[in-house]
Amino acid sequence: MEVKKGIPYKTELNNDHKxxxxxxxxxxxxxxxxxxxxxIYEHMAVRKHVGIFxxxxxxxIIISGNDADKFVDYMFPSKVSxxxxxxxxxxxxxxxxxxxxxxxxxxxxxxxxxxxIPNASTIDKIYNWLLENKNNYDVDINNYSNNISHIAxxxxxxxxxxxxxxxxxxxxxxxxxxKINYNNVLTGNNNIMVSGTGxxxxxxxxxxxxxxxASEIWNELLSKIKKYNGLPCGLGARDTLRIEKGxxxxxxxxxxxxxxxxxxxxxxxxxxxxxxxxxxxLVAKENYNNIFRGFILENRNIPRNGFxxxxxxxxxxxxxxxxxLSPILNCGIGLGYINKKYNKINDIxxxxxxxxxxxxxxxxxxxxx
Amino acid sequence: MSxxxxxxxxxxxxxxxxxxxxxxxxxxxxxxxxQLTDIVYIDMPKIGDTKKIKGILLTIESVKSAEDVYSxxxxxxxxxxxxxxxxxxxxxxxxxxxxxxxxxxxxNNFESMDYKxxxxxxxx
Numbered sequence: 001m002e003v004k005k006g007i008p009y010k011t012e013l014n015n016d017h018k019x020x021x022x023x024x025x026x027x028x029x030x031x032x033x034x035x036x037x038x039x040i041y042e043h044m045a046v047r048k049h050v051g052i053f054x055x056x057x058x059x060x061i062i063i064s065g066n067d068a069d070k071f072v073d074y075m076f077p078s079k080v081s082x083x084x085x086x087x088x089x090x091x092x093x094x095x096x097x098x099x100x101x102x103x104x105x106x107x108x109x110x111x112x113x114x115x116x117i118p119n120a121s122t123i124d125k126i127y128n129w130l131l132e133n134k135n136n137y138d139v140d141i142n143n144y145s146n147n148i149s150h151i152a153x154x155x156x157x158x159x160x161x162x163x164x165x166x167x168x169x170x171x172x173x174x175x176x177x178x179k180i181n182y183n184n185v186l187t188g189n190n191n192i193m194v195s196g197t198g199x200x201x202x203x204x205x206x207x208x209x210x211x212x213x214a215s216e217i218w219n220e221l222l223s224k225i226k227k228y229n230g231l232p233c234g235l236g237a238r239d240t241l242r243i244e245k246g247x248x249x250x251x252x253x254x255x256x257x258x259x260x261x262x263x264x265x266x267x268x269x270x271x272x273x274x275x276x277x278x279x280x281x282l283v284a285k286e287n288y289n290n291i292f293r294g295f296i297l298e299n300r301n302i303p304r305n306g307f308x309x310x311x312x313x314x315x316x317x318x319x320x321x322x323x324x325l326s327p328i329l330n331c332g333i334g335l336g337y338i339n340k341k342y343n344k345i346n347d348i349x350x351x352x353x354x355x356x357x358x359x360x361x362x363x364x365x366x367x368x369x
Numbered sequence: 370m371s372x373x374x375x376x377x378x379x380x381x382x383x384x385x386x387x388x389x390x391x392x393x394x395x396x397x398x399x400x401x402x403x404q405l406t407d408i409v410y411i412d413m414p415k416i417g418d419t420k421k422i423k424g425i426l427l428t429i430e431s432v433k434s435a436e437d438v439y440s441x442x443x444x445x446x447x448x449x450x451x452x453x454x455x456x457x458x459x460x461x462x463x464x465x466x467x468x469x470x471x472x473x474x475x476x477n478n479f480e481s482m483d484y485k486x487x488x489x490x491x492x493x
Contacts, residue, residue, distance in 0.1 A: 023406075038461075039432045040407045236406060240432060300410040300457075302430050325409040325432050332410075354412060354428060354435075 011056035012149045012214040020232055028121035028251075030057040032235050039236035043327045046200050046241055050155035050230035052221045053238055055199075055206070056214065059123035060148040060186060061130065064113040065139035072106065072114050075133060077260065077281065079270045083108040086175045088197065091268045093129060094277035098259045098284050102126055102250045105197055107175060115186070117150075119250040133276065147185050149214035153221060154204035154241075157228035162194075162205065164224050170196035170205065184210045199238060201245030201368070240324045243335060246294050246365030252305065253292070253321040253335060259284045262337060264292040264365050290318060290337040294367035295349060297360040300325060303334035303351045310350040310357060317342045320351065326367065332358070333367050370493055371400040374465055378479075379487035382423075382439045385465065386481070388474070393442045395426070396468040400491050402461050405431040411457045413470065418446045420472060422479060427469060429460075442479045444472040 008031035017024065022033035033054065035042060045051045063072060069081035078091040088107040092100045102125070106116040118126040123145050130141045153161060159169050170176040177191035184191060186208065193208040209217060222232060239249070248254060248263060260266050261284055269281065295303065303323035311317045318338030326333040334351065342349075345364060350357035377385040383401035386393045402408065410430035420426050420440035427438050448471040453459060459467045482490060 023403075034433070035406060038407055040409075236433060300430070301412075302410065302432075302435065304435065325407075325430075 009057070011054055012211040013054045013056065013218050016215055016218055017054065022232075022234060025235070027057065027235055030120055032057060033232075035234040035236045036232045039234070039240060040325075040327045042231050042233040042237035043240050045229065045231040046155045046202055046233060046237060047328060048156065049228050050153065050157035050161055050204075050225050051200075051233035051237065052218070052225060052230065053152040053154065053233050054149070054218065055152050055238070056149040057120035058150050059118040059120065059126065060144040060208070061116050061118060061127060062113065062142045062144060062186070063116070063130065063139055064142075065137075066112060067137040068112045068114055068139050071134070071137040071139045073273045074137070074275055075130065076106070077269045077275050077277070079273055080106055080108065080114065085110055088173050088175065088195065089268075092260060092265065093126065094259070094275070094281065095256060096277055096280065098277035098280035099256045100254045100258055100260060100263060101129060101256055103248055103265075105195075107193075107195070109187075121251050144186050147211055149209050149211050151207045151209070151214070151218055151221065152198055152200075152204065153207065154198045154200040154202045155230065156203060157225075157230060158202070158204035160228060161221065161224050161230065164227075165220060167194055170194055172196045180209075180213055182210055182212045186210065199247055200241040201247070201366075202241075239322075240327060243322050243324045243333060244326050244328060244368040246335060246367055248292070249322060258292075258337070259288065261285060261288045262290055262292060289340055291340050291343050292335065292365055293338055293343060294363035294365050295320070295334040295336065295351065295360045296326075296329065296363055296367060297332035297334070297351065297358050299358065300331055301351075301353045301356075301358045302332045303336075303353060303358075307334070308352045309336060309338055310352065311342050312348045312350070315342075317349070328368055332360075334360075335365060335367075338362070371398065371403065371491065372465070373399070373484045373488050375484045377465070377484065378441070378481035379484065379490075380439070380441045380481060381490065384438060384441050386441045388442075391474050392447060393444065393472045393474060394468045395441060395470055395472060397429070397438060397460065397464050398487070399464050400493075402464045405429060405436060406433045407431055408457045408460050411453050411460075411469070413449045413453075414446045416446055416449065420444060420446060429457075438469065440472065441481065442472055442474055443476050444474045447471050447473045
């Protein structure tokens with residue numbers, strides 16, 4: 001199946017966003033809501049109450065067949081086959097140089113069927129990468145990205161909203177199935193997936209649902225979240241929420257130029273199996289110079305992608321990859337890579353913002369505990 | 370639809386200004402603040418700075434991006450709006466009440482659009 005062409009792509013909820021007067025933007029060829037009521041306002045709704053997000057631009061790929069378990073182990077530095085059924089994990093595709101192509105959540109649906117969610121900007125690349133590496137593995141690779149919608153329900157009141165909708169709540173990184181009155185091409189039955197995952201650092205789920213039912217569920221959620229002062233949230237708040245929690249953004253914080261050691265996600269690596277990039281990753285383990293860190297500034301200046309980071313002795317020690325205002329801390333925050341030699345948590349750094357050196361300090365990537 | 374008061378002058382880079390007693394009061398338009406999203410910081414010029422038409426007057430940081438605001442006139446900065454130091458988001462709430470800076474004109478060389486032309490320019 002080909003991913004649909006023509007820009008911008010639209011999700012099934014495009015008209016619903018316009019009805020809500022969302023400010024729409026082009027995100028990697030997708031017409032997506034940036035904000036409805038304001039980025040900071042939406043951000044705070046997720047931290048204090050609940051927010052719902054249309055993230056249907058994310059991809060949906062199923063790998064199935066006799067060798068599915070062996071194939072997914074070969075494709076990832078994580079031992080995906082070791083998952084229990086209906087569990088998922090966070091991992092990353094590596095290229096032959098052990099650089100990260102795209103990070104993803106992958107689910108084990110049964111022993112011979114795995115489901116993964118590539119980022120919107122890399123769906124075609126990942127689909128082709130899987131096909132290129134299929135070799136003699138007995139697997140089918142199917143791209144359902146055009147048929148499936150995703151709605152994230154995130155925040156301390158997310159579980160209350162789901163309760164009100166009689167949807168059972170999965171544990172983190174687990175999936176529960178919920179029956180609907182539509183056929184679901186992804187699951188092959190009348191179930192939708194309720195996944196204990198998210199990109200905000202809050203409690204919540206992601207509903208992975210057939211397009212036919214997306215608008216119905218979105219509008220039901222819209223009415224149910226009101227009781228909890230919840231809000232529909234756009235990609236603006238999604239970005240500020242994930243930056244506060246130090247979550248990587250594919251294509252921005254890494255772009256086939258960083259390995260998992262540099263990106264501070266070495267926890268995904270398991271050397272007990274063979275996988276693409278393994279030999280180079282073993283070399284990289286002893287030889288990497290830069291590491292992904294968070295930065296908190298002392299004022300509301302915002303570090304942006306590409307801004308330089310200096311040590312207190314004025315050495316250039318790294319660059320910012322993502323930055324924002326932290327609505328919670330009320331100051332500028334950034335994520336980026338610095339030379340490991342200078343990597344001491346709480347050490348003072350300076351970020352060059354429009355010819356000023358703005359003082360800040362180093363934190364772990366998860367800036368907000 | 371953006372708010373576009375009839376009594377102001379507008380630029381193609383979405384500043385508004387009004388001249389009184391040889392001093393231009395300058396702000397950004399409703400269209401501009403809406404495009405910017407939540408404003409979080411304004412990098413103000415210093416009083417006494419000399420500014421030239423189409424030169425960078427100041428920079429506004431929003432959650433989404435950092436955008437330069439250009440001077441619509443030639444002259445010297447004589448006042449900045451100190452209300453915005455602590456609460457730059459006031460510009461989002463009312464971009465015409467919350468002006469940014471005042472510039473004393475050194476000449477009368479400026480180009481501007483009236484509200485009708487500006488409305489047409491932004492396609493509303």
